[in-house]
Amino acid sequence: MNQYPDKVTPLSYPINDLLAKRWSPMAFSDKAIEKEKISSLFEAAKWAPSSFNGQPWKIIYAEKENKEEYDRLASLLVEGNDWAKDAYLLLLICASKNFEYKNKPNKHHQYDTGAAIENLFLQAVSMDLVGHEMAGFDSEKAYKLLNIPEEVSVLAMMAIGYPGTPSDLSRDLQERQNAERERKPIEKFAFKGKWKQ
Numbered sequence: 395m396n397q398y399p400d401k402v403t404p405l406s407y408p409i410n411d412l413l414a415k416r417w418s419p420m421a422f423s424d425k426a427i428e429k430e431k432i433s434s435l436f437e438a439a440k441w442a443p444s445s446f447n448g449q450p451w452k453i454i455y456a457e458k459e460n461k462e463e464y465d466r467l468a469s470l471l472v473e474g475n476d477w478a479k480d481a482y483l484l485l486l487i488c489a490s491k492n493f494e495y496k497n498k499p500n501k502h503h504q505y506d507t508g509a510a511i512e513n514l515f516l517q518a519v520s521m522d523l524v525g526h527e528m529a530g531f532d533s534e535k536a537y538k539l540l541n542i543p544e545e546v547s548v549l550a551m552m553a554i555g556y557p558g559t560p561s562d563l564s565r566d567l568q569e570r571q572n573a574e575r576e577r578k579p580i581e582k583f584a585f586k587g588k589w590k591q
């Protein structure tokens with residue numbers, strides 16, 4: 395496992411276990427995810443905060459047991475993300491650009507959808523699943539293949555499943571999966587009072 399790095403500064407209040415456990419592996423088992431767990435993933439997304447409670451997220455998903463639907467989503471992935479085709483569940487994450495109310499533009503549709511997907515991700519981790527988000531897919535093809543209206547932003551894909559066996563991955567992917575996880579120090583992004591170069 396390549397989880398929360400142990401070299402972080404010791405904290406009086408350690409981050410929540412769920413946050414510490416979340417990571418993005420590439421080894422997935424194709425074991426089926428229970429339907430109840432899939433429902434809970436979407437329930438978790440549902441309770442995310444959003445601007446004017448607009449809830450702009452839209453998720454197209456496919457389970458491995460439904461080959462036609464699954465292959466359709468899998469066909470969007472770039473070659474570098476082929477490892478995701480082992481995962482039982484694939485998601486295409488989209489967001490409505492406009493509020494339902496008077497169809498006014500929603501400046502925060504992407505922001506809100508990111509929050510919903512992090513909810514979903516953490517819910518997955520709480521149910522012993524792993525996930526991995528992806529920008530490497532053909533979004534133009536997604537619009538055509540899945541009849542997605544222009545009014546919607548196609549944002550990302552995600553693989554979710556039970557953890558797989560890392561030694562089943564190619565050597566290259568094993569190296570990527572085992573690479574040390576890097577993060578910027580807090581002072582690079584949290585500025586007290588005003589912007590800091």
Ligand SMILES: Cc1cc2nc3c(=O)[nH]c(=O)nc-3n(C[C@H](O)[C@H](O)[C@H](O)COP(=O)(O)O)c2cc1C
Binds near residue numbers: 416475527531550575
């Ligand atoms: C919007 C987004 C797009 C990403 N795209 C890819 C991708 O196409 N392929 C990939 O292997 N990982 C992708 N990732 C995973 C990131 O590389 C990963 O989250 C980051 O390196 C931090 O690692 P961690 O999730 O294990 O903490 C993406 C993550 C996000 C949030």
